[in-house]
Each structure stands twice: as C-alpha cells, then as structure tokens.
Amino acid sequence: MTYNILEKYEMVPTVHLMKIQAPDVAKATKASQFIILRIDETGERIPLTIADFDVVEGSVTIIFQEMGKTTKYLAKLTTDDTLQDFVGPLGCPSEIEKLGTIVLVGGGVGVAPIYPQAKAYRKAGNKVISIIGARSKNLLILEDEMRTQSDEVYITTDDGSKGHHGFVTDIVQNLLEGDEVINRIVAIGPPVMMRAVAGVVEPFDVETLVSLNPIMVDGTGMCGGCRVSIGGETKFACVDGPEFDARKVDFNLMMSRLGLYRSEESEAVEHYESECKSKTGCGDECTCH
Ligand SMILES: Cc1cc2nc3c(=O)[nH]c(=O)nc-3n(C[C@H](O)[C@H](O)[C@H](O)COP(=O)(O)OP(=O)(O)OC[C@H]3O[C@@H](n4cnc5c(N)ncnc54)[C@H](O)[C@@H]3O)c2cc1C
Numbered sequence: 001m002t003y004n005i006l007e008k009y010e011m012v013p014t015v016h017l018m019k020i021q022a023p024d025v026a027k028a029t030k031a032s033q034f035i036i037l038r039i040d041e042t043g044e045r046i047p048l049t050i051a052d053f054d055v056v057e058g059s060v061t062i063i064f065q066e067m068g069k070t071t072k073y074l075a076k077l078t079t080d081d082t083l084q085d086f087v088g089p090l091g092c093p094s095e096i097e098k099l100g101t102i103v104l105v106g107g108g109v110g111v112a113p114i115y116p117q118a119k120a121y122r123k124a125g126n127k128v129i130s131i132i133g134a135r136s137k138n139l140l141i142l143e144d145e146m147r148t149q150s151d152e153v154y155i156t157t158d159d160g161s162k163g164h165h166g167f168v169t170d171i172v173q174n175l176l177e178g179d180e181v182i183n184r185i186v187a188i189g190p191p192v193m194m195r196a197v198a199g200v201v202e203p204f205d206v207e208t209l210v211s212l213n214p215i216m217v218d219g220t221g222m223c224g225g226c227r228v229s230i231g232g233e234t235k236f237a238c239v240d241g242p243e244f245d246a247r248k249v250d251f252n253l254m255m256s257r258l259g260l261y262r263s264e265e266s267e268a269v270e271h272y273e274s275e276c277k278s279k280t281g282c283g284d285e286c287t288c289h
C-alpha cells in the first residue's frame with residue numbers, strides 16, 4: 001500500500017505543508033500524536049507531528065522543515081508522488097481537559113504541533129493564550145489559523161520585524177508575572193527554546209509541558225533510540241511521550257544525543273545533492289529528486 005499526496009506547498013522558505021490521504025490514521029488521531037513516514041523502500045524513517053487531520057476527507061496534514069536528506073527529498077515531492085509508509089498515530093495523546101487558562105508557546109516549525117493543541121484546548125472550554133515566534137516575520141507560520149483558535153495571540157520575532165522584538169520566553173515571563181492565573185503552559189519548538197521556557201517557569205508553580213523530539217527509529221518502544229531522562233528516570237519519548245514535564249527534562253542530554261549522527265547526516269546530504277545534480281546536470285538550481 002502507498003499513500004497519496006493530496007496537497008503540498010511551501011508555506012515559508014524551507015517549511016512545507018503536505019496533506020496525505022490516510023483515513024485510518026485520521027480516524028484515530030488526537031492532539032500531540034505523530035506519524036513515522038518513509039518516502040520509498042530504501043528511505044529513512046522520520047517522525048513528524050500531525051499538524052491537522054480531517055476524518056471526513058480521510059486526510060492527515062504534516063508541516064516540516066528542510067533539515068537533512070529526507071526532509072529535503074520530501075520537500076521535492078508533488079501531488080503526483082506517493083509515500084511508501086505512513087504509520088500512526090504514534091505517541092500518547094495530550095491530556096486535554098478544562099483547566100482554565102492555557103498558554104501555548106510555539107517556536108519556528110513548533111507552531112505546527114501547537115495548532116492542534118489550540119483547537120483541542122479551546123474545544124474543551126479553556127481560554128487559550130498563544131505565543132508564536134520565529135526568527136523573522138517571513139518565517140512565521142499559521143498566524144491566521146492560530147488567531148482563529150486562540151483568545152489572545154502574541155507574536156515575537158528575533159529581529160523585531162513583527163510583534164515583540166525578542167524571544168517567546170519574554171512574553172511567557174510577562175504573563176507569569178501578571179495578574180492572570182495560568183493553569184498550564186505547553187511549549188513546543190527547538191530544544192533550546194523549550195529549555196529556555198523550562199528555565200523561565202522554574203520559580204513559578206505552573207504545570208509546564210514540552211513535546212520532545214529526540215532521534216526516533218521504530219516509534220514503538222523497541223529500539224531505545226529515543227530515550228530521554230525525565231526526573232532522573234529513563235523514558236522512551238515515542239511511547240511514554242512525546243509530552244513531558246518541562247522541569248524534569250534533562251535537555252542537555254537530549255541535545256547531545258540529537259547531535260550523535262551529525263557527520264553521517266552531513267555526508268548523506270552531500271551525497272544526495274551531488275547524486276541529484278550529476279543525474280540531471282541542473283546544477284545549484286536543482287529541483288528534481
Ligand atoms: C516526535 C517528533 C515529532 C517531530 N515533528 C516534527 C514536525 O512536525 N516538523 C518538523 O519539521 N520536524 C519534526 N520533527 C523532527 C524531524 O523528525 C527531523 O527534522 C527529521 O527526522 C530530519 O531528518 P532529515 O533526514 O531531513 O535530516 P538529518 O540530516 O537526518 O537530521 C537533521 C537533524 O534532525 C534530527 N533527526 C534526524 N533523524 C531523526 C529521526 N529519525 N528522528 C528524530 N529526529 C531526527 C537530528 O537532530 C538531526 O541532527 C519531529 C521529531 C520527533 C521525534
């Protein structure tokens with residue numbers, strides 16, 4: 001069985017949206033779950049969060065950033081292509097309930113996994129305050145969608161081109177020091193951002209969850225590739241997570257494990273790009289795969 005690509009476009013430079021026909025996955029999905037896909041028989045398995053799903057259409061939407069060989073290859077696919085494997089939903093769904101005021105923090109492509117959470121928390125009757133950040137305004141994704149699912153939206157950019165000039169953590173700090181009672185914070189983005197959020201919330205008594213993105217292989221708890229340390233205990237992010245209490249995560253260990261295969265990953269990209277260019281002769285403007 002292969003999976004049809006129903007829609008595919010570049011949202012902002014190097015970040016792509018892809019809608020895939022996968023009715024069984026759509027039917028079973030809940031907020032914060034992910035899929036593992038493989039483009040073809042020889043491809044690497046990569047995990048991506050389900051950014052949206054439509055049970056009636058039988059579709060699942062993923063939003064991904066070009067990082068290395070597989071995501072660059074995925075970015076070149078069109079609606080004429082198919083995916084070999086699309087396994088999911090994987091991971092534990094978020095425990096969504098009516099708590100009061102929820103602050104959702106999304107950084108970069110991390111805004112994509114925050115979006116289904118905004119929908120779910122809103123549907124459960126919570127007040128949703130969203131903080132979405134990017135390096136610059138041209139890299140900001142899902143602003144309109146987040147506005148429709150949030151009671152308040154704060155935007156931050158590192159270069160000050162839109163919203164608050166600074167980091168998402170500045171707004172988290174302001175909210176925590178303000179008068180509003182915050183019942184839960186959920187932060188998703190690059191590990192450095194999630195570690196910074198964990199640092200800001202440390203002195204406050206507010207439950208804070210982060211969605212971890214260690215290297216995953218099988219996604220079923222068998223290989224041990226995604227092990228993380230939570231409050232000194234070893235957990236597997238694929239079956240025990242991906243959401244964990246921010247204040248218990250050993251971010252330094254997770255970040256060092258993420259870098260374990262950096263030289264192999266660089267080699268794979270170089271090989272992929274040179275093979276592609278030599279096949280087609282289209283040079284640096286290569287758009288083939
Ligand atoms: C649960 C989960 C959900 C994720 N959701 C998203 C998402 O919604 N959008 C998105 O853009 N990215 C997401 N990621 C990260 C995404 O899986 C990696 O960017 C992708 O695997 C990189 O593959 P590559 O071959 O293009 O890059 P590579 O060159 O192989 O790697 C680039 C970097 O990506 C990370 N990475 C590589 N392989 C894996 C792997 N098998 N599992 C996890 N990380 C890996 C490492 O940090 C590595 O240094 C998620 C990761 C996890 C664990």
Ligand code: FES
Nearest residue numbers: 217219221224238
């Ligand atoms: S990915 Fe293999 S144990 Fe989690």
